[in-house]
Amino acid sequence: MSNAVEGAGSQGPGPSKEQIQTEVGQWLDEHWSVDLSLSAWRTLLVDGGWAAPAWPTEFFGRAFSEEQAAAVSEVFVARGVVGVAQAGPGRLASHTILGHGNSDQKQRYLRSILTGEHAWTQLFSEPGSGSDLAGLTTKAERSGDVWKVNGQKVWNTSAHHADYGLLLARTDWDLPKHQGLSYFLIDMRQPGVEVRPLKQMNGHASFNEVFITDAEILPIDLLGSEGEGWRIAATTLSIERQGFAGDRSGGRARTLVGPIYDEYRDELAIALEPYTWYPQRAGRVDLALPRARQTGAIKDAQVRQELAKLLCMQKGADIAAATAAAAKRSGNNEVVPAGSIGKLAASVIARQASHVHTLASGADAMLAGPASALEGIIAEVLVSVPAISIAGGTDEIQKNIISERVLELPKEPRFDTGPFRDVPRNLADT
Amino acid sequence: MALGFTEDQRAFRDVVARFLADKSTPTAVRELMVTSTGYDAAVWKQLSGEVGLLGTHLPEAFGGFGFGPVEMGIIAEEMGRYLYCGPFFASAVMAGYAVLGAGSEVDKLRLLPGIADGSTIATLVLDNLNSPDQVGQQLGATSAADGYQLSGVASMVVDAQVANLMIVAANTPQGISLFEVDPQAQGVAVEALEVLDPTRKLCSVGFTQTPAQLLGEVGQANLDPLWGLMSTMLAHEMIGGAQALFASTLDYLKLRVQFGRAIGSFQSLKHRAADLLLELELAKAATHEAARVLATGEGDLYAPNMAKAMASDAYINIAKQAIQLRGGIGFTWEEDTHLWFKRAKSSEVFLGTSNWHRERMMQQIEETADV
Numbered sequence: 001m002s003n004a005v006e007g008a009g010s011q012g013p014g015p016s017k018e019q020i021q022t023e024v025g026q027w028l029d030e031h032w033s034v035d036l037s038l039s040a041w042r043t044l045l046v047d048g049g050w051a052a053p054a055w056p057t058e059f060f061g062r063a064f065s066e067e068q069a070a071a072v073s074e075v076f077v078a079r080g081v082v083g084v085a086q087a088g089p090g091r092l093a094s095h096t097i098l099g100h101g102n103s104d105q106k107q108r109y110l111r112s113i114l115t116g117e118h119a120w121t122q123l124f125s126e127p128g129s130g131s132d133l134a135g136l137t138t139k140a141e142r143s144g145d146v147w148k149v150n151g152q153k154v155w156n157t158s159a160h161h162a163d164y165g166l167l168l169a170r171t172d173w174d175l176p177k178h179q180g181l182s183y184f185l186i187d188m189r190q191p192g193v194e195v196r197p198l199k200q201m202n203g204h205a206s207f208n209e210v211f212i213t214d215a216e217i218l219p220i221d222l223l224g225s226e227g228e229g230w231r232i233a234a235t236t237l238s239i240e241r242q243g244f245a246g247d248r249s250g251g252r253a254r255t256l257v258g259p260i261y262d263e264y265r266d267e268l269a270i271a272l273e274p275y276t277w278y279p280q281r282a283g284r285v286d287l288a289l290p291r292a293r294q295t296g297a298i299k300d301a302q303v304r305q306e307l308a309k310l311l312c313m314q315k316g317a318d319i320a321a322a323t324a325a326a327a328k329r330s331g332n333n334e335v336v337p338a339g340s341i342g343k344l345a346a347s348v349i350a351r352q353a354s355h356v357h358t359l360a361s362g363a364d365a366m367l368a369g370p371a372s373a374l375e376g377i378i379a380e381v382l383v384s385v386p387a388i389s390i391a392g393g394t395d396e397i398q399k400n401i402i403s404e405r406v407l408e409l410p411k412e413p414r415f416d417t418g419p420f421r422d423v424p425r426n427l428a429d430t
Numbered sequence: 431m432a433l434g435f436t437e438d439q440r441a442f443r444d445v446v447a448r449f450l451a452d453k454s455t456p457t458a459v460r461e462l463m464v465t466s467t468g469y470d471a472a473v474w475k476q477l478s479g480e481v482g483l484l485g486t487h488l489p490e491a492f493g494g495f496g497f498g499p500v501e502m503g504i505i506a507e508e509m510g511r512y513l514y515c516g517p518f519f520a521s522a523v524m525a526g527y528a529v530l531g532a533g534s535e536v537d538k539l540r541l542l543p544g545i546a547d548g549s550t551i552a553t554l555v556l557d558n559l560n561s562p563d564q565v566g567q568q569l570g571a572t573s574a575a576d577g578y579q580l581s582g583v584a585s586m587v588v589d590a591q592v593a594n595l596m597i598v599a600a601n602t603p604q605g606i607s608l609f610e611v612d613p614q615a616q617g618v619a620v621e622a623l624e625v626l627d628p629t630r631k632l633c634s635v636g637f638t639q640t641p642a643q644l645l646g647e648v649g650q651a652n653l654d655p656l657w658g659l660m661s662t663m664l665a666h667e668m669i670g671g672a673q674a675l676f677a678s679t680l681d682y683l684k685l686r687v688q689f690g691r692a693i694g695s696f697q698s699l700k701h702r703a704a705d706l707l708l709e710l711e712l713a714k715a716a717t718h719e720a721a722r723v724l725a726t727g728e729g730d731l732y733a734p735n736m737a738k739a740m741a742s743d744a745y746i747n748i749a750k751q752a753i754q755l756r757g758g759i760g761f762t763w764e765e766d767t768h769l770w771f772k773r774a775k776s777s778e779v780f781l782g783t784s785n786w787h788r789e790r791m792m793q794q795i796e797e798t799a800d801v
């Protein structure tokens with residue numbers, strides 16, 4: 001698994017947790033104020049090197065290890081300090097650009113991701129290719145001084161408020177499918193890009209269709225070289241997979257007072273709006289026990305068993321992930337790659353949580369909306385969990401990856417290894 | 431304590447694994463499982479002497495090495511992996527932890543050095559192997575002129591056929607107490623039982639007015655922590671066995687060809703393997719966590735329950751699939767898979783089923799949530 005910022009922290013131990021926390025504490029004493037505007041504050045944060053301390057020193061960071069960076073966040077959280085913008089696709093963009101961009105691209109894009117000035121979206125999936133991402137048919141062609149792009153993308157989270165997109169497009173139809181793809185950074189605010197929100201089964205509209213018609217991309221926005229798209233996409237996808245185990249409980253209530261918090265809440269309401277249901281899609285394991293107690297279902301032997309199974313899985317997954325992370329930090333490679341296993345665990349746990357919530361609610365699970373259980377949260381769990389085993393690579397695809405790459409079982413026979421032009425495709429795409 | 435094993439612990443594990451890979455081969459297991467004692471005395475000597483594993487968890491003051499549940503778990507995991515046949519679990523784990531937890535200093539000085547150096551083969555006599563709450567219903571002790579007298583029957587005792595020391599949990603008017611009994615003493619009847627898993631020997635043990643010496647205070651035996659330690663060690667044994675079976679099954683999936691391709695290239699089997707890996711990884715994590723919690727005293731009190739429940743389920747699921755995915759050959763006596771399958775089955779129900787452990791866990795969660 002490639003991790004774009006991995007190299008950054010591997011330059012020896014550096015300052016201790018105490019040293020870091022003292023230093024960042026002093027810096028905050030001097031600079032942090034709730035009366036600053038959000039962008040003024042984040043500019044200070046980026047220039048002070050505390051925005052992304054795990055990043056390399058030449059790009060806003062301090063080359064900190066994960067542990068050292070965690071020491072910084074601890075102080076931020078404890079003091080209620082607003083951090084950098086961190087909406088989903090921005091994280092994918094920054095890690096991908098850090099890992100594969102040239103220094104001009106890093107200079108141009110990274111800062112505005114941290115400050116929240118620019119939002120991103122991931123333009124990978126298409127109507128004709130989801131799991132089979134490498135079979136995509138959006139076309140990028142050189143035309144004079146620019147790349148011209150035509151095609152359709154779909155399921156693109158946050159595209160409706162994105163300034164830039166991570167675009168995977170085909171630049172060569174005569175090579176085998178994986179080799180003909182290139183990776184672009186596309187300006188979403190141009191006439192050739194049309195975004196239409198799609199309503200989901202849970203009522204939210206986080207993802208979109210994106211129609212691309214003669215959109216233009218400057219050559220300086222090709223990431224890596226032509227034909228390297230698949231290799232770079234693997235970085236994006238691996239970062240994305242790591243995000244699924246993260247949030248099985250609700251976020252911290254943001255009730256702090258001051259102008260900067262008002263602005264921050266406004267930002268959250270827009271930039272993070274597509275993600276308000278993400279904790280629910282992960283099953284809200286944190287609510288399972290309280291809810292079973294609240295409804296009295298806890299007295300039922302079967303419910304107790306199912307609840308205990310849920311808590312066991314969650315504990316096992318948390319410990320396994322933490323152990324893998326600790327092993328990676330210490331250079332012990334014995335532990336199996338955690339990405340796909342963690343994502344599959346997230347699905348299994350979410351489904352079990354949904355099952356427990358259903359058992360705990362009984363007939364009340366027929367209701368939805370603010371008047372229903374926990375102000376609609378339980379209902380939202382029940383209709384959001386189906387997404388977790390699809391988004392970011394389906395369960396079936398994770399199992400393919402685990403069995404072939406981790407367990408080294410033989411590959412499936414393939415029918416798509418020749419020139420992409422000749423590969424059988426969905427009728428609609430030909 | 432950090433997550434994962436330290437370099438020293440991994441080196442220790444490799445030493446244990448190498449020893450067992452050499453001594454506890456499937457051929458050796460097959461030979462031992464049909465003997466009446468069920469173990470190899472020469473290997474036992476090496477285990478205690480040269481390799482020095484039996485006193486790993488016992489304090490140095492009592493002849494041990496002063497390590498904790500993490501190191502003991504490492505041994506148990508390897509023993510499960512190699513299907514070790516012998517009284518390690520009965521003597522070092524069950525009896526060793528029982529004396530350590532309940533005995534007085536004098537008791538420990540008298541009993542533990544022998545357990546640590548292997549000259550004593552002890553077992554723990556429990557009259558119920560399903561739940562600590564049910565212990566003491568079949569065995570009772572009354573005080574007599576020169577100590578206590580035991581009467582009753584324990585219907586299943588691990589490795590009693592080779593024990594020269596019995597630690598017995600019996601009821602007294604003051605509550606459950608632990609006693610030391612010499613298997614040669616008057617009124618002790620040990621009878622070998624026919625077992626489903628021939629790698630874990632069981633006997634019934636009866637007592638008729640057998641003289642017994644009290645360990646620690648009368649009525650003060652607290653079986654819950656002991657049960658937690660034993661369950662955690664058993665969980666290690668189980669994830670060890672589960673890993674061995676999973677690995678051999680993967681090898682088979684890569685080797686066996688049907689329809690012109692390795693059966694491991696069929697997606698339904700690949701996905702089953704991925705599901706089993708996930709279950710195994712979660713069980714492993716929970717099991718190692720339980721040892722860490724016991725070693726540090728930090729974390730969920732019910733971690734051993736989680737470990738036993740998850741390890742039981744993972745082991746038996748992997749064992750069932752290990753046979754299924756081998757087809758006919760998997761069902762033969764000749765093939766080794768059934769040896770692990772039977773160990774999985776006997777471990778599944780030993781010291782509480784996964785349902786029992788999950789229920790126990792819920793009770794503890796509720797108790798802590800109430801305060």
Ligand SMILES: Cc1cc2nc3c(=O)[nH]c(=O)nc-3n(C[C@H](O)[C@H](O)[C@H](O)COP(=O)(O)OP(=O)(O)OC[C@H]3O[C@@H](n4cnc5c(N)ncnc54)[C@H](O)[C@@H]3O)c2cc1C
Nearest residue numbers: 122123124125130131155156157387390391392393394396
């Ligand atoms: C909430 C949500 C947010 C998303 N956000 C984004 C985003 O921001 N950007 C983006 O680009 N995409 C996004 N996606 C798209 C997502 O990555 C795809 O939906 C996913 O990869 C599946 O592709 P598909 O929908 O075309 O289904 P298909 O690939 O058509 O799959 C249909 C079924 O076939 C199974 N299947 C397919 N191939 C195999 C195989 N080889 N073996 C076994 N089974 C197989 C699948 O597992 C699935 O069950 C999002 C999806 C969701 C649900």
